[in-house]
Amino acid sequence: MTDHAYNFAYLDEETKRMIRxxxxxxxxxxxxxxPFASREMPMPYGWGxxxxxxxAACLTPGDVLKVIDQGAxxxxxxxSIRRFFQRTAGVAxxxAxxxAxxxxxRHRIPETPLTADQILVYQVPIPEPLRFLEPRETETxxxxxxEEYGLMHVKLYEDIARHGEIATSYAYxxxxxxxxxxxxxxxxxxxxxxxxxxxxIQLFGAGRESRxxxxxxHTRVVSLDFEDHPFTPSKADHACDLxxxxxxxxxxxxxxDLGSRMFVCSDTxxxxxxxxxxxxxxxxxxxxxxxx
Amino acid sequence: MSGPLLQVRSLTKTYGAxxxxxxxxxxxxxxxxxxxxxxxxxGKSTLLSCLAGHQAPDAGEVIFATAEGxxxxxxxxxxxRRRLSRTDWAYVHQNPxxxxxxxxxxxxxxxxxxxxxxxxxxxxxxxxxxxxxxxVEIAADRIDDRPRQFSGGMQQRLQIxxxxxxxxxxxxxxxxxxxxxxxxQARLLDLLRGLVRQMGxxxxxVTHDLAVVRLLADRLMVMKSGRVVEQGLTDQVLDDPxxxxxQLLVSSILQV
Numbered sequence: 329m330t331d332h333a334y335n336f337a338y339l340d341e342e343t344k345r346m347i348r349x350x351x352x353x354x355x356x357x358x359x360x361x362x363p364f365a366s367r368e369m370p371m372p373y374g375w376g377x378x379x380x381x382x383x384a385a386c387l388t389p390g391d392v393l394k395v396i397d398q399g400a401x402x403x404x405x406x407x408s409i410r411r412f413f414q415r416t417a418g419v420a421x422x423x424a425x426x427x428a429x430x431x432x433x434r435h436r437i438p439e440t441p442l443t444a445d446q447i448l449v450y451q452v453p454i455p456e457p458l459r460f461l462e463p464r465e466t467e468t469x470x471x472x473x474x475e476e477y478g479l480m481h482v483k484l485y486e487d488i489a490r491h492g493e494i495a496t497s498y499a500y501x502x503x504x505x506x507x508x509x510x511x512x513x514x515x516x517x518x519x520x521x522x523x524x525x526x527x528x529i530q531l532f533g534a535g536r537e538s539r540x541x542x543x544x545x546h547t548r549v550v551s552l553d554f555e556d557h558p559f560t561p562s563k564a565d566h567a568c569d570l571x572x573x574x575x576x577x578x579x580x581x582x583x584x585d586l587g588s589r590m591f592v593c594s595d596t597x598x599x600x601x602x603x604x605x606x607x608x609x610x611x612x613x614x615x616x617x618x619x620x
Numbered sequence: 621m622s623g624p625l626l627q628v629r630s631l632t633k634t635y636g637a638x639x640x641x642x643x644x645x646x647x648x649x650x651x652x653x654x655x656x657x658x659x660x661x662x663g664k665s666t667l668l669s670c671l672a673g674h675q676a677p678d679a680g681e682v683i684f685a686t687a688e689g690x691x692x693x694x695x696x697x698x699x700x701r702r703r704l705s706r707t708d709w710a711y712v713h714q715n716p717x718x719x720x721x722x723x724x725x726x727x728x729x730x731x732x733x734x735x736x737x738x739x740x741x742x743x744x745x746x747x748x749x750x751x752x753x754x755x756v757e758i759a760a761d762r763i764d765d766r767p768r769q770f771s772g773g774m775q776q777r778l779q780i781x782x783x784x785x786x787x788x789x790x791x792x793x794x795x796x797x798x799x800x801x802x803x804x805q806a807r808l809l810d811l812l813r814g815l816v817r818q819m820g821x822x823x824x825x826v827t828h829d830l831a832v833v834r835l836l837a838d839r840l841m842v843m844k845s846g847r848v849v850e851q852g853l854t855d856q857v858l859d860d861p862x863x864x865x866x867q868l869l870v871s872s873i874l875q876v
Contacts, residue, residue: 461721461724470698474698474699476702476706478706478733478735478736479732479735479736481735482721482724482728482735485728485742485745486724488742489725489728489746489764490725490764554740554742555740555741556743
């Protein structure tokens with residue numbers, strides 16, 4: 329049910345135009361951070377205000393929206409953003425990756441491969457990959473403009489010097505189309521290979537930092553690394569305890585105070601689809617049993 | 621190589637009505653160390669930052685003998701200038717905090733320039749960094765310590781290693797021994813002199829410490845109120861100063 333006090337998808341049409349212009353520019357220059365006039369949204373910064381604005385600008389009444397938070401459809405962030413657009417846009421929502429036309433995500437890329445009919449919108453806390461090494465915005469912009477990315481490797485060097493390997497496991501810096509170094513938002517580095525050559529449009533919105541950037545379909549995205557310390561997408565060395573999937577990204581769940589733990593797919597839709605198809609993991613009972 | 625490495629012609633920089641430096645000109649030859657001395661406010665730091673491209677001068681020419689031939693620095697694009705400043709040039713700041721990344725380990729600091737010019741092999745970067753720490757007398761086991769944990773003298777030596785690692789041809793130094801005590805200064809100067817001779821560096825060193833230029837510089841320029849008042853061979857200028865200000869400067873040194 330649309331709440332008629334709001335314009336479609338909350339933002340006024342002029343704002344959506346402004347955001348669409350930024351999105352078009354971002355798609356035209358893959359990986360480049362386009363400034364935009366980020367609006368106050370009725371949710372706190374850090375809850376996806378950038379992603380919400382990008383989603384609002386992209387939504388059409390015929391869209392089917394899916395919102396995920398750390399892979400899950402049923403956590404606070406996902407539920408509240410989904411409800412937000414149900415109320416303000418009246419669009420259909422879904423939890424199934426394959427049915428969605430627009431997916432807003434926080435910190436994960438769905439396990440199910442995306443298609444050319446889908447848009448993936450990321451929520452980004454800090455869009456500048458060089459920020460923690462170079463605090464000056466004027467300087468980082470100059471470094472992007474002049475393609476001076478040696479500093480990014482200093483970060484990886486520091487990782488190896490301190491931990492013996494590249495310990496950066498999320499927000500792992502990538503180079504887009506041989507040009508811009510980009511922060512892929514805090515997705516696990518396990519998801520990095522999915523960024524590259526994806527048929528879906530990938531849009532990144534940072535509300536507090538007022539930046540939008542994008543990956544057009546089939547863009548080459550390379551994770552930075554050293555010749556002798558190559559990039560490895562890592563995950564917990566287990567299979568999902570509910571659905572038995574060995575190839576999906578897993579969350580570790582501590583189940584009591586005696587050290588028992590289980591590993592479950594972080595992508596809840598992927599896990600449920602597999603269980604509905606009859607796949608069972610180490611601890612996975614039937615779906616009906618769990619509901620009780 | 622034939623011809624000077626750096627030719628400066630009537631370089632002028634004003635801050636509004638005030639003169640930063642005016643009508644400065646000199647040639648710097650490969651392997652030569654040029655000292656610039658003068659009191660505070662005499663324009664020596666302004667001159668250095670104009671030469672190094674940190675500030676844009678109002679008039680004049682700075683012609684650097686790049687690998688592809690002489691180029692006017694002021695006509696270069698910023699990306700060319702910054703590329704030069706990572707490869708052929710080095711800039712040693714007075715305060716090592718300005719020249720180092722304090723939150724990055726010693727190895728990372730030395731390796732940064734290598735990575736900036738495209739080194740992508742961790743093993744070889746680390747090997748080069750270890751080698752350079754040795755050359756500036758920092759123990760190899762300090763490679764993973766951060767500059768904060770170093771003494772002032774060590775920080776300054778680390779800054780020098782970080783700058784020289786890519787084998788620059790021209791080094792700008794702004795009071796490299798300022799803020800260090802005399803025994804540490806002496807060691808640093810000794811080290812610098814060794815590196816300069818060994819690598820055949822051309823150096824422009826700005827200082828107000830005449831002992832530093834006496835030890836390091838082949839040639840000396842004395843500045844006052846933004847203008848060069850006297851220049852010549854270091855020993856000549858210091859032992860037989862002609863200009864009244866140079867005479868004052870030389871006679872102001874306490875004889876211990």
